[in-house]
Amino acid sequence: MTIKINEPEIRRLIQVRNAKRVVFNAPDGLLPITRELGSRLESDYPGLKTIFIADSTYGSCDTVDFDAQRLGADIAFHVGHNVIVPSFGKITHSIDAYDDVKFDNVVKKAAEEFRKIGIRTVGLTTFAQHLSEVENVARFFEEEGIKSLIGKGLGQLHDGQIFGCEFYPAFNIKDRVDAMALLGQSMFHALGVALSTGKRTFMLDPYSNEVVDVQQNADERLKKSILSIYRARDAESFGVIIGLKEGQIMTDQSIKIKEKLESLGKKAQLIALREITSDRLNALADIQAFVQTGCPRISVDGYTFSKPVLSVPQTDALINLLSGKEIETTIFVRKHWL
Ligand code: SF4
Structure with missing residues (x-):
């Protein structure tokens, strides 16, 4: 490679x-x-x-x-x-x-497995480095008798491309496929596809030639994310964190969240941070829970925080919970997590 x-x-x-x-x-x-x-x-x-x-x-x-x-x-x-x-x-x-690694072997393996479990149509997604291989993979699957779909790009995203927080091409085809496939060696991206589409998702790793069903991992991630929302419900004071990275700054949305939390009886203070880490949050010891509009994956994938640190989809669920509604297990099934 x-x-x-x-x-x-x-x-x-x-x-x-x-x-x-x-x-x-x-x-x-x-x-x-x-x-x-x-x-x-x-x-x-x-x-x-x-x-x-x-x-x-x-x-x-x-x-x-x-x-x-x-x-x-x-x-x-x-x-x-x-x-x-x-x-x-x-x-x-x-x-x-671009990475020039080829997917033909792992596609052959995936097609065998898909045929066994009755997957006839698969949605293809990938991240930056493998974009040049998506069309080839679609052709390999076709040759193996599996139909594949590639979702249209939008905003910054090419056809079939996803970020860790933006999933338009995956989301838009989810109802027309039996399962999703993430091309590449990235559990991070595969979990994003699984959670944002709610579909069974397989990671097709071209280096180890493995086909990994990420469902169990996605379920665990979802469970932990929902638990954090319940923990945040009991907090009285919130920090509403605005990510300071160039493409993250969402001041207006953060102000709206602060106002919403205040209207639901919570104290809330706006905080801006470039790197949202345990160390920095420990310096804000009197705040009992955080919500953040920086990178949603810090909340979904970050296990190092001792207090709840909620992403935007989790914050929406928290606001619903505080307003008397139940938390749905589809909180992450959306095109964009910001
Ligand atoms: S906000 Fe997070 S997931 Fe989204 S592009 Fe930036 S680093 Fe990736």
Whole structure:
């Protein structure tokens, strides 16, 4: 397997802009090859300086346009989240990166299993690195006698693509398929597909050649998420956290949540944080529960918090609960978790 960054596009933009100072940010897994590329660029373009912002970046919400400007960059490249939009902010361009691993073996295995358990139509989803393989996978399934559907992209998402918090292409086909498949080695994304569609979901891992039914994991995640809502019900004081990452800031929605909680008899204070971690929340010791409009996966996947920290779908369920309604087990069955 090799991951390839769209280097020609980077070179084209450097030349068009006559850039002398370039900032990169990339997920940890792509940082080594991005840094190698930076060294090559410095030798090919005399006078060019490349700077790598090595803070974590988990999604296209996590760009560094403002920091790149403060560093005096002419241009910035956000690598590897492969979104439809070509640019962010003032100087940042989205640069695609693709993994060339093939799915033919794992599709064969999946098709065998699907035939055994009566799955005739499967919805195909994936994340950035495998987008170039989705059409091939559909063809492999067709050859194996399994019909597949690829949902239309929307907003930043390509056809078949999902983020950890945005699922339009999966959600929009869920009622026309027997099961969903997530292409790639990512339990994180597979659980997102399972929870947002409410369909049985299989992770097709092309590296280990395994077909993993993620239902049990998804059920556990859902159970823990619902338990947190019940725990939050009894809290008197809430922190309403606004994520400070560039693509996360949702001040108006957070203010509405604060006002809603207050109207239901709770105390609520607005808090802004770049990284929502136990350490930072421990500094707010008098607050009994948190809701957050930053990244919903911090709540759904984060087991390290000693107090409830609810995502937007959980917060909506909490507000319903406080208003006398029951919590549904479909709280995450939505297109977007923000
Ligand atoms: S908010 Fe979270 S899940 Fe959504 S793109 Fe950002 S990091 Fe990914």
